[in-house]
Structures are given as C-alpha cells and as structure tokens.
Amino acid sequence: MNSVDVSINLKELLSGQNIYTNLSVPGLVEKVLARHEGELTATGAVRATTGKYTGRSPKDKFIVEEESVKDKIAWGSINQPISVEVFDKLYNKVLQYLKDKDELFVFKGFAGADEKYRLPIQVINEYAWHNLFAHQLFIRPTENELTSHEAQFTVISAPNFKADPAVDGTQSETFIIVSFERRIVLIGGTEYAGEMKKSIFSVMNYLLPENGILPMHCSANVGAEGDVALFFGLSGTGKTTLSADPNRRLIGDDEHGWSNTGVFNVEGGCYAKCINLSREKEPQIFDAIRFGSVLENVILNDQTRQPDYDDNSLTENTRAAYPIQAIDNIVDPSVAGHPNTIIFLTADAFGVLPPISKLTKEQAMYHFLSGYTSKLAGTERGITSPQATFSTCFGSPFLPLPATVYAEMLGKKIDEHSVEVYLVNTGWTGGEYGVGSRMKLSYTRAMVQAALEGELTNVETTKGAYFGFDIPLHVPGVPDEVLLPAQTWEDKEAYAQKATELANKFKENFNKFTDVSEEIRTLGGPTV
Structure with missing residues (x-):
C-alpha cells in the first residue's frame, strides 16, 4: 500500500512554536476575542458564527476504506468509502496548510467517563473558539493525566482549508473523513463545531462494541435510590426536557456507553439547542450559558449583547456548548449502574x-x-x-x-x-x-x-x-x-x-x- 507515515507529519506539526496546548478557559476566551473569532455576550459566554454551514454536512462524511475495517463497515449513503490514497494526499495538504499558521490550538482529553473504557483523544484546531468548544464538550484531564496523556485518536479541524473536489476526490469543499487505521478524523471546509463532537461519537460507535459495550445516542439520569433511566428520542420528542428532572441527577444528555458494569457518559459537556430557549421552560440550560460557554449562531442585541434565543435569522439550529458541571444536579464523574x-x-x-x-x-x-x-x-x-x-x-x-x-x-x-x-x-x-x-x-x-x-x-x-x-x-x-x-x-x-x-x-x-x-x-x- 503506497501510503505515507502520517505520524511523523503529525509530530512535526505539533512540535512547532505556534502550538497552544490545553489553554485554560480564560486563556482561550482571550484568544477568541483577540483573534476576532467571536464576541463576549452579556452572560459571559462567547458567541461565534459558522458561516454558510450551520449544521452537519452528512453528504461530505467519509470513512477510509482500509483493509482492517472494510469488511466491518455498513457502507452506503451514510458511511461513504474513500480511498487510502485520496485520504493521504488530502491529509498532507491540510497539515502543510496548518503548519504555516501563526497559532494552532490543541486540546488533549478523553471520550468516555469510565476510566476503564475511555479513549484518549486530541483535537487540533485552526480556531481558538473551536478549541474552547472541544475543551467544554469532551472530558478534561487532570494535571497528572495531562502529563502522561497519549492520544489514541486525533481530530484535525481546518475550517478555512477548502477542498477542490476535482483534485481532492471529495464531494464538495467540505470533508469529514475518519481513518480508523490512522486513528485520525480530518475535517475541513466547515466552521460548524458539531462535526468534531459527532465524529468522535461515530468513532466510539465503532470502537466500543469491540469491547462488548453498547454505544447509545440517548440521555441518562439516576434517581435517589440509584435507579438509572435512559431516554432515546429524535429532535423534538422531549428528550432533553424529560431527562432534566429536578428529582433525578443527570448522567449525560446525548451520548453514552453501556458496559458490563453500567452506563457512562461519552462526553464531558452538553451541546444544547437554543432556539426559543427561556429560563421558564429550561432553567438548567439557560443558567448554564455563562463564562466559558460557547454560543453558536445565536443573534445578539447590538447594544446590550444579550442573546436573542427567539431569533432564527441565521438558523433554527442555534446551539450552546458548556461543561456538564455547569448543571447543578449531576453525577460526577458521569458513571452509574x-x-x-x-x-x-x-x-x-x-x-x-x-x-x-x-x-x-x-x-x-x-x-x-x-x-x-x-x-x-x-x-x-x-x-x-x-x-x-x-x-x-x-x-x-x-x-x-x-x-x-x-x-x-x-x-x-x-x-x-x-x-x-x-x-x-x-x-x-x-x-x-x-x-x-x-x-x-x-x-x-x-x-x-x-x-x-x-x-x-x-x-x-x-x-x-x-x-x-x-x-x-x-x-x-x-x-x-x-x-x-x-x-x-x-x-x-x-x-x-x-x-x-x-x-x-x-x-x-x-x-x-x-x-x-x-x-x-x-x-x-x-x-x-
């Protein structure tokens, strides 16, 4: 197979002087504002906009057709194959593009709250606000964990790198490509931050079953007696509303694994819809949007910088990203029976x-x-x-x-x-x-x-x-x-x-x- 040794290229990229690794939340917020990537809102959250892509791009998502996975994947319109050669060429282009940037931001952390099954990940970002998003959505390491952290999967996000379909073998300027052998997710041509979150969930949906763990797109909570409940449902069915019960503690709101010992949250944060959000209807989400949170495509009042959650002029898919610790009534760590x-x-x-x-x-x-x-x-x-x-x-x-x-x-x-x-x-x-x-x-x-x-x-x-x-x-x-x-x-x-x-x-x-x-x-x- 005529492929390149991508690990050397990645090591070279991360050895540059332009790398900021696991900046603090205040440090990332300062970078977002200094780089004019977003605005500070009246709640203390950062607001950013994502340009023409305000949601996922499912037609631009691919899995590399590698020998070790090609007989396992359910290929089709959702899991579209792309060749190793196409991936390698595009990968090298993206790394060369990022190498010339004045600043790059790296988050090292985990997917999976259960230490026995968690996946060490790193997220490399062109944007500081994307790195703040990753910091809040994935599981943050302790100082000791950071010193010994070795990523087993890497997300590389270069929103301003746009593919040329005729040359690069993509469907459009946008691409989200998972390589399970390389253990890399390559994202380009889209500023929508949710692609990072969902790509890691897709990775976990492949890896967890190998360990007998059921990955689930659901919310989960636990009662005073330790009784655990799972809530599955598509958008608009009431999953968030019904799982946010003041008499039960939240394990997580979106992605979970079910192992031989119980359930655990895949994430360290929440990515909540904001359209028509109010304190009366969803007080937990409303009050979680404070300093360090990220608002995506939410309209602000020009004078007061107050978010207008009823304004859908950019998209219905307005979002807020915040750490799960911003919710009062939670299980921490996010593991239960x-x-x-x-x-x-x-x-x-x-x-x-x-x-x-x-x-x-x-x-x-x-x-x-x-x-x-x-x-x-x-x-x-x-x-x-x-x-x-x-x-x-x-x-x-x-x-x-x-x-x-x-x-x-x-x-x-x-x-x-x-x-x-x-x-x-x-x-x-x-x-x-x-x-x-x-x-x-x-x-x-x-x-x-x-x-x-x-x-x-x-x-x-x-x-x-x-x-x-x-x-x-x-x-x-x-x-x-x-x-x-x-x-x-x-x-x-x-x-x-x-x-x-x-x-x-x-x-x-x-x-x-x-x-x-x-x-x-x-x-x-x-x-x-």
Whole structure:
C-alpha cells in the first residue's frame, strides 16, 4: 500500500512554536476575542458564527476504506468509502496548510467517563473558539493525566482549508473523513463545531462494541435510590426536557456507553439547542450559558449583547456548548449502574400511538431499529402534512457498523438486567396534527414518573390493536380516557385508516433490515 507515515507529519506539526496546548478557559476566551473569532455576550459566554454551514454536512462524511475495517463497515449513503490514497494526499495538504499558521490550538482529553473504557483523544484546531468548544464538550484531564496523556485518536479541524473536489476526490469543499487505521478524523471546509463532537461519537460507535459495550445516542439520569433511566428520542420528542428532572441527577444528555458494569457518559459537556430557549421552560440550560460557554449562531442585541434565543435569522439550529458541571444536579464523574428503565420517545403527529406502552424485548429491538418520530407540516419546505421519519437506533448518521449489531446488543442487555422498556408518545392525541392536540406535558411527565418508579410494572393493561403494545389502563395523574388513542378520536374510522397508514410505513421502513430475525419482525412490529 503506497501510503505515507502520517505520524511523523503529525509530530512535526505539533512540535512547532505556534502550538497552544490545553489553554485554560480564560486563556482561550482571550484568544477568541483577540483573534476576532467571536464576541463576549452579556452572560459571559462567547458567541461565534459558522458561516454558510450551520449544521452537519452528512453528504461530505467519509470513512477510509482500509483493509482492517472494510469488511466491518455498513457502507452506503451514510458511511461513504474513500480511498487510502485520496485520504493521504488530502491529509498532507491540510497539515502543510496548518503548519504555516501563526497559532494552532490543541486540546488533549478523553471520550468516555469510565476510566476503564475511555479513549484518549486530541483535537487540533485552526480556531481558538473551536478549541474552547472541544475543551467544554469532551472530558478534561487532570494535571497528572495531562502529563502522561497519549492520544489514541486525533481530530484535525481546518475550517478555512477548502477542498477542490476535482483534485481532492471529495464531494464538495467540505470533508469529514475518519481513518480508523490512522486513528485520525480530518475535517475541513466547515466552521460548524458539531462535526468534531459527532465524529468522535461515530468513532466510539465503532470502537466500543469491540469491547462488548453498547454505544447509545440517548440521555441518562439516576434517581435517589440509584435507579438509572435512559431516554432515546429524535429532535423534538422531549428528550432533553424529560431527562432534566429536578428529582433525578443527570448522567449525560446525548451520548453514552453501556458496559458490563453500567452506563457512562461519552462526553464531558452538553451541546444544547437554543432556539426559543427561556429560563421558564429550561432553567438548567439557560443558567448554564455563562463564562466559558460557547454560543453558536445565536443573534445578539447590538447594544446590550444579550442573546436573542427567539431569533432564527441565521438558523433554527442555534446551539450552546458548556461543561456538564455547569448543571447543578449531576453525577460526577458521569458513571452509574445498569439501567432499570428505558424510555423511547416519539412525537407521533399522526395521533395513532398510545401515550405510553410497555414493550417486550422484541418490540424494544424493533422500535430501536425503527427510531420513529414525525416531521410536522411547515417545518420544512414542501411538507404540508405529517411525515413519518425513521432514524435507525435513534442515531443513524453516527453508526459505522450494521444497525443489527447495536440492536442485538440492546436485546441482550435488556434480558441480562431485566430492564423495563416503554414507548412514550409526546405527540398528538384526539386526531392527527391539525385536528387533535399535543399531549399535555404534565401528563407525559406523570407517565414517565410512573414508569421510573415502577408503578407500571404490574398494572392492568390492554393489547393495542395495531402494534400489539401492552397499554396501561391506569396511570396516576393521567385521565384513563387519554391512555387509549382510538377513544380520543371522534371519528373512529379515521383513526383506523390513519393507524393502518402508519403501521404500513413502519413495515415499509423495516424491509431494509434483511438480516433481522423473523421473531423481531413479527413479534416486534405492527400487527396489521
């Protein structure tokens, strides 16, 4: 294989006089302001903008097709292959580009709060604000840990280096390339900081299963008795809101591993959406945005520098990055025991799914693979009625391995630890979007609380007609009639039609899982 020894080049890059390694938060903030990369806000946070890319660039994400991984990766539109030769040439170009910079910023730290399984990483940045982001999002080392730190994976981010697709073999000027043999993530042509966070999550989704650890795109918290809960759900389902419980301590809000000893946070911080943020609705997030935090694409008042969280003129995807220690009620370090309860969240705009259902192991694996929620009319151009959305394992853009690898691990762990699994619909009741109404948050909170406290373990249930769910007939604090969706619709025939329509969408989506057992397909899925 005609490849270059990239480790020498990297060592040369990091031996220059222009390197700032693990600067303090005040030191990084000073650099951000001195380099005019961002502004200081009235809250003390730094605000930066990301130019034309205000979100991830999934079509520009690649995995190097190396001998040791090519038979393991689930290649396709998400995991696009790129050759070793193309990677090496682009890698050398980026390093030469960075070598000529006056200043470079390096963060050395970890991914994975459990010391037995953590991955030592380093992040090399062209921008100081990106390095501040990395400092807050990943796990920060102690002084002793820093002296002996040896990175096992390196993220190199050069936003102002733009690829030439005709020469460099990319799809556009932007590229996010993972090399598992080189243990490098190469990012260029985009200023969106989230690419760094999600690329390391993708790396962990490849590495952790090799050690029998299930990586999960979920939030997690723990109760006073040590009982652990996991919350899976796509955007808009209420994952952040429902996992931020004042009576439970937060383990983490987005990425976790589940080992033979319990769960642990992959990250050391939070990357929270800011659109329409208020202290009334989400006080923990609102108050965490202070000195050292990073605001991304949030509009500021020109005079007061107060953030306007309702202004979406740059993007709906406004974000705040802050260390998890900025939240008061946390587990520190972010490690806990095995889950007692798993909550799958969906916002069903068809108004079909029950507000809460108990799932068997087979149903849990089916709905984990499905990863269903719905987009609403008006959220995207051209969407005039609710659209079913499926994201495998509630995180399909970040799964290098076949989805069934993760689902089978989940099923095994549910069995081993007798975990209760529930599907909670935070969407519509009494009709689809435009006819019915959104499920009351107070009802959803009551259902989740009852599930977490074990009040639904032996409750009387009825079998759902379209998906075979066990639907509780009584939940403290929730009117009985709300629990059975068909009863909340005035037009029962319309409910039957809509339920059949959604069931067929599930079946159509599930056809892509050709290697799933017939037991999962039949016992887990729709019954019509």
